[in-house]
Amino acid sequence: MYIIVSGGGNVGYGIALELQQLPDYEVTIVELSANRASSLRDEIGEMVVHGDGSEIAFLETVGASRADLVIALTADDGANLVTAQVARHWFKVPRVIARVNDPRNEPLFRKLGVDSIVSASGAVMAQIEATLPEHTLIPLxxxxxxxxxxxxxxxxxxxxxxxxxxxxxxxxxxxxxxxxxxxxxxxxxxxxxxxxxxxxxxxxxxxxxxxxxxxxxxxxxxxxxx
Amino acid sequence: MAVNPLQNVSSILVPVDGTSACHTALAVAADIAKRHKAHIHLLYVIQVPRTIALDATLEGELQRAEEILDRAERIAEGYGVAVAGELVQARQTGHAIVDEAVERNVDLVILGIGYNRPYGRFELGSEAKYVLEHASAPVWLIRDEEPSAQ
Amino acid sequence: MRVVIMGCGRVGAGLAQQLFREGHDVTILDTDAFAFQRLLPKFQGRRLHGSGTDDRTLIEAGIENADVFVAVASGDNRNILASQKAKEMYGVKRVVTRVKDPLRAELFERLGLETFSPTKVGIELARDAMMRDGTMRDGTVRGETGAAGEGTR
CATH class of the missing domain: 3.30.70.1450 (Regulator of K+ conductance, C-terminal domain)
Incomplete structure (x- = not known):
């Protein structure tokens, strides 16, 4: 199971920590800020890559074509919406989840067929759990x-x-x-x-x-x- | 008499990639190993691009890795020291070296690097930089001769 | 026609003024009010300080009755978000989106937006100019002419 997380904020970081415990899961976190990427890398290692998760050419290099799940979690709804659609329609990723920061954008995400989550980590993790049925623990x-x-x-x-x-x-x-x-x-x-x-x-x-x-x-x- | 700090070195990690710099690093490591009865661990890292799974079987790469490790082992035998070679696949060579140093609990890492000028200027390289910053053991860096000086 | 333009850069400002001269009802948006100084005083359309990705601003700009929405702000992702919103949520019939990245422009064209990529146009113009006098031709084998690249070792 290969998962790409765009956005290395607290939520992305929390998810990555959870998922990297599991055998047979590989996670790549894409972080746009060079500083943040570097400090994340010091903490959680080589799963962190500095780059733009809405850039098609870059996503190709981190293996989006073989991803089973892409999660767009940046604070920028435009970037998340684009990442989600790029993942689904360009790279044919079977499951895509995007975070909606402004709840008023949620109907648009839904209309475009992008699974979205409005709230922070709890709901994010619930979504991931639904995707990964063998992961039974309710993560904190x-x-x-x-x-x-x-x-x-x-x-x-x-x-x-x-x-x-x-x-x-x-x-x-x-x-x-x-x-x-x-x-x-x-x-x-x-x-x-x-x-x-x-x-x-x-x-x-x-x-x-x-x-x-x-x-x-x-x-x-x-x-x-x- | 001052205590030789190398006296307490009992295992040395030498990352190998088939370059002359890594063979120099190996020669230095062999010299220390003989004097202080230390073990040498060789490490070859296959850097796997994220476009393929980390545990993918990369025939060509594997063959090349085995050749380079074999050659390094023969070189070490020539110096009269026994070495253990290890092959790992990783996304970043630097991370793999740092991890291996911890896992093998080595006392010293000797890393050979080329005189690299990727953009027309000398660059240490991100992997060597990572090892220097993150390895808990001491790191010796052996830099190749500048090409124009040859 | 009622036109809403997102982004008052050179393209947005120029387009707004031209459409206004042609008699259209134009509203132009920018997140930076400073950008409106690009508009000549004779532009009598509406200037609105706000983001085209924000529903309140869009509604204030009259998106619900707009005939055309044009997104020419600086960020590709923001242009795409605003355009998809105009088209999908507010039913604007004609939506035109500037997407600098040619790959994203291609994808979102395929997904139903009318996109244009100034990058792609720029590449084509530069290439055509290079080809113009015939010294450079299609299909010249790589490295066949000119000096070999300078080695690094």
Whole structure:
């Protein structure tokens, strides 16, 4: 499985770190900024290439013709849209995902047949998971410098949070519930958002609060008899 | 008497590519190896373009690599030292050398480079530069004679 | 005709003025208001400070009722994004896109945009000029004439 990621920002970097753990996966990260490419290369090695992921001639040299998946994750929607279409229509890449920075561009991406993701890492990883079914772990992304992680978790039947709205819940301090994904799609949560079993939550969590949060969304273990 | 810093060198990595510079590096390594009973690891890196899979079988390249490694091994035998040769495929030679140095836990890397003037001016080359910057072991660089001086 | 032009560089400004003279209803956009100084005072079309990739700007420029959209801003990708948006989302019938990279110009032409590549035109013009007096011909074998390249070793 060969994957090209255009854009070496935090999301691209997080994905590459996840994927490079897996056997038989090869990832190339394409980064436009020479400085960023060089510092990424110092950190994660030769999978990083300095170049323009929307340039056809350059994509050819990094093996776009044999790529199984191209993910365009730059902060520039124009570049992402072009990369996605170049990958699909010029190089015939079977699966292409692009990040949409301005949500108003999303209908256009959809109309052009480009699978897009609006949010940051959680949803990106969910998309990748759907593509890579053998990759069962729900990946987390670490924001090391801030001591934070981005986590995704599913609300279980009987969990403490199930059936309650966010306003009434006491989350550990520092926890940010960023996105709640229900049957109708993703929503930015408000105090009135009710968490239901099956809902997926993407949250920014201080490292030491992760266990508490996890306990709140999972079903309690059966009480042991004394 | 001052302690010879080479006394603690017990293994040396010599990347080979068939050039005269790498053979000079090998001669230097052999000399140190004999004096200090050190091992020499030879490394040939097949740099695989990203247009093909990293583990692709590259017949021509493999044959060339084997020839170059064989030749380096014979040269080392001529100096009276035994060497172990290794062949790896990588995207970047510099990365492969740095990785191999860590894996083999070598005490010294001796790298031969040509007098390269790719754009009409001398360039160290990105791979040598990478090794100099990232190898944890000490690195000795052996540069070929300037062609016009020959 | 109602024309929206994205990018007030030399081409955008020149085109805007010509179309205005010919009696069209012209709106020209640029992300840098400074660019409008390229327009002569007698250009009485609309100048709009904003990005042609941004929906708010496009709507303000009247994209919903435009007959023609022309993208001649500096970046290929931005021109392509704006053009596909004009065509696919706002139903503009005639969309013309400048794409400097000949490969991208070819691809997006194939995908339904009307593209032109000044690079490709420039290459052809230069080549035609070189061929003009007959000293250089088609199919001259590489290295057959002229000095061999200077070696590096």
């Amino acid at each position: 992304m670490a924001l090391e410098s801030a001591g934070l992680q981005i986590v995704t978790m599913r609300v279980q039947e009987g969990a403490e949070v199930a059936g309650r709205n966010l306003r009434d819940l006491q989350f550990p301090s520092g926890v940010l519930i960023t996105i709640v994904i229900g049957p109708d799609g993703a929503e930015t949560p408000s105090g009135d958002t009710v968490l239901r079993p099956g809902h997926e939550i993407i949250a920014v969590v201080p490292k030491d609060a992760e266990d508490t949060l996890r306990a709140m969304v999972t079903a309690p273990l059966p009480e042991e008899d004394d």
